[in-house]
Amino acid sequence: MSKSIDVMTLDSSFLRPPPSLSSRLRTSATCLTLLFFSFVGVVIDHAYQVSLLNAVEERLQAQIYTLLSLADVEGPTIDLPDDLAEARFNQFDSGLYAFVLDKDANPLWQSKSSLLLDHLGLYRIDRNTREFVELESPDSRFNALSQGILWQGLNGNSLELTLWILEDAQFYKQPLSKFRWILWSGLFLVAALLYFSLWGLMYWALMPLNDLATDVERIEAGKLSALPSHYPRELRRLSHAFNLMLAHERQQIDRYKLTLADLAHSLKTPLSVIKAVLHQETKVDPQTALGINQQLDRMNQSVGYHLKRPVHQPAYSKKTKVPIAPSVYRVVNALSKVYAEKNITFQVDIPEGVMFPGPEDDLFEVLGNLLENACKYGNSAIAVGANQQQGPNSTSIVEFWVDDDGSGVPHDKRRHISKRGVRLDSQEEGQGLGLALVKDILQNYDTQLEIGDSPLGGARFKITFIHS
């Protein structure tokens, strides 16, 4: 079961992680805001442009009616006053121009303002029709309204005319540009305001998720035992389920440890009994008794060694961190009692906040075995120290060491000393398993036991942990 989970975890590590919730929301908010305001801007701009052009057309139409009201046809030509009421028709380049063409598109009359205009390409329009177009000269653009009329004179003569009123496009473009500037800057401000409001809302809405992530990190760091209950309703079921899972896993680990401890107890007591019976039995040949005793010791070592090992490998527990100093003081106080006769001076120098990257029982096994060895093989002084430094990539490097003032470990024995059943003496009690167990536990933390010389003159056992 656990293998398949490992494989799934391994496979998923090759995939790109999905984007975070905040980046999803940020991207969607940006896209939506841009699309919405662009669309709104384009629609309003177009509507204004249309209404502006309508206004121009109406204005030009009014000028046509004014001209017609002043016109008088005499024979094949038309008579209009040189100066018109609309002052712009009387000034050169005023921007408002008027033309009257005959049926062959020859000019019959043009306003004073248009005398300098040329190459406009004005043409004839059928009678009773009207065209609103855009004309171009080499220098300017114009909005132009033309109307074809059939003039019936009083004497029965009729004259087919085309009236053109041109207005410089500047009169249309200037208000349009001004409107556009106001429109788009206004929309931009509103969009920015909305975007930042959305940002604030997202932050506020996602805050419980950030709190949840922080609380989970604190659980991983061993600073919290369960998720608190202050989450919003939507997350409460998740936090409740998470807490249930944590409690269940802890119970499983405890049950597992208890089962193993009971198993150890149920196996070791009979082993003690067999040893006792063998000790009392006088009929057994001493050589045979020695052989049986050796096998019993091997069985005991195997039971102890293999029953302890799995306890150190619960996946979740490896995420826990515990402070080193309190456990060191507890083990030192306990051992001071056991080794009271040796009158050992313990010196503990461990700053507060130096953490062991695993569960407390692993720390106890490491400390117990290393410190008991120091008590056995040291003379009168033991020093325990630790420090924590910042490592690369936001990691912490924790160094922990136990020094004694015994005779030390010879260089050629250092590699073998932590093998199972290997011991350098035959006098002290124990089964030569302590350092092998420490080594096994440390393997779970990707580190190892370094054996060196201590400043006190004996051996130094040092461990370096790197944790994130």
Next chain:
Amino acid sequence: MKIGIVEDEKTLRDHLAQGLRSAGYSIEMAEDGEEGWYLAQEFELDLIVVDLGLPKVSGMELIKRIRNNKDKVPILVLTARGNWQDKVEALEIGADDYVVKPFQLEEIVARVNALLRRSVGLATPKIERGPFVMDTVAQQVFVHNQLVELTSYEYKILEYLMMHPKEVISKTKLTDHIYEQDFERDSNVIEVFIGRLRKKIDPDGEHKPIETLRGRGYRFSVNLPSKAV
């Protein structure tokens, strides 16, 4: 010295009792925590060996009760659970030493001996009181470097007196620490042993190490003769 053994496994209990008796100790036994608690309350024990995995009342609970009762009797713990958390917890609640099962009897005897010595403030297995020297491991007594042959009971009485020097030890207390519960007691037997001891360790009456305090008991004290200057 009287030792209580609280162990539920009969064979192991008997084996321990036999081994400790051979080492010169009187033994009282209990097969569960409740009996162990009775033992600790009713008998003048010099040391208790407690298995942690006991029925009825657990070993840990028994140790707690003994310590809560202001009883300073040394406690040696037997445990099949070799993990350090259990060992540290047992030592924290009042145990003085631990032995992990399975054990060699010699290891238990050595630990018992060491704990008993430690409980009376002795640093080495040798008790030296003037010319009287007792080797508690070899169970031998020397006077002026001469080995003195003692019977088992004579040794036990002398060991108890030498371990509690200058203390008045009543006849009842001495009997309690020397004899086991079902031993038939005779009011005169202690006096007989004391008389024999005096003859063996101080035949000339030079030091008079064992005083009799009428109606109160006995006291071991050595008055060294002042040296001529």
